[in-house]
Amino acid sequence: MTAAEARVDRAEKRQVDKFELRRQELADAALQTLSELGYARTSLREIAQNSAFSHGVLHYYFRDKVDLITYCVRRYKAECVRRYDRIVTDSDTAAQVARDFGAGLAATMAEDGTMHRLWYDLRSQALFETSFREDVLEIDATLQDMVWRIVSRYAELAGAEVITSPAVTYAMFDGQFQQALLHHLAGDPGAGPRLDAAARQLLTMVVPITR
Incomplete structure (x- = not known):
C-alpha cells in the first residue's frame, strides 16, 4: 500500500468510526423512550420528540424503526x-x-x-x-x-x-x-x-x- 492509499484508508476508517459513534450516541438517547413505550407505540418521530435529535437526523443514521x-x-x-x-x-x-x-x-x-x-x-x-x-x-x-x-x-x-x-x-x-x-x-x-x-x-x- 502506498502512502497516499494509507492516508485514504485511515480517513475512511475515521469516517466509519465517527458514523458508528454517532449511531451509538443516538441509540443511547433513544433507549429511554423505547423502553418506556415499547415497539408498537414508538416511531422515529416519537423518539425525536423525546430527545435532542431531529427526525431527519435519526433517519439518516438508521433506516427505520426496526x-x-x-x-x-x-x-x-x-x-x-x-x-x-x-x-x-x-x-x-x-x-x-x-x-x-x-x-x-x-x-x-x-x-x-x-x-x-x-x-x-x-x-x-x-x-x-x-x-x-x-x-x-x-x-x-x-x-x-x-x-x-x-x-x-x-x-x-x-x-x-x-x-x-x-x-x-x-x-x-x-x-x-x-x-x-x-x-x-x-x-x-x-x-x-x-x-x-x-x-x-x-x-x-x-x-x-x-x-
Whole structure:
C-alpha cells in the first residue's frame, strides 16, 4: 500500500468510526423512550420528540424503526453478556458462581427492567415481523451462550456435569427471568429475591452434585 492509499484508508476508517459513534450516541438517547413505550407505540418521530435529535437526523443514521430498535437492544445485550462473563472469569468456587449469578439476575431485573421488557417485546414481535427474526435469533443465541458459560463454569468448579442441553438450560433460566420481570413490573417487592433463589436452585438442578 502506498502512502497516499494509507492516508485514504485511515480517513475512511475515521469516517466509519465517527458514523458508528454517532449511531451509538443516538441509540443511547433513544433507549429511554423505547423502553418506556415499547415497539408498537414508538416511531422515529416519537423518539425525536423525546430527545435532542431531529427526525431527519435519526433517519439518516438508521433506516427505520426496526433498525434503531434492534441496534439498541443488541448494544444493551452485549453489555449484559460482558457483565456475566466477568462472573465466569472472576469466580473461584461453585458457590461464588451461584451467588453472583443469582444476585446479578435480580439486580439487573430491578435496575434495567424496562430495557429487558423492550427485549421481550422485540422477541415477541419477531413471531409476526419477519424483519426482526434474524437479529432476534442472533441476540438470543448470544444470551444462550452466555448462560451456558455460566453453567459450565459452575459445573467445572463443582466437579460435576451439566445434564441439560444449552437450549434447555437457557430456556429454564430465561423463563424464570421473564416470569420474575412480570411480577417486578407489577410492583411485587419479592420478585427479585425469588429470582435470586430460583436461579441458584436451577443451577443445582441442571448440575446435580452427587458427592
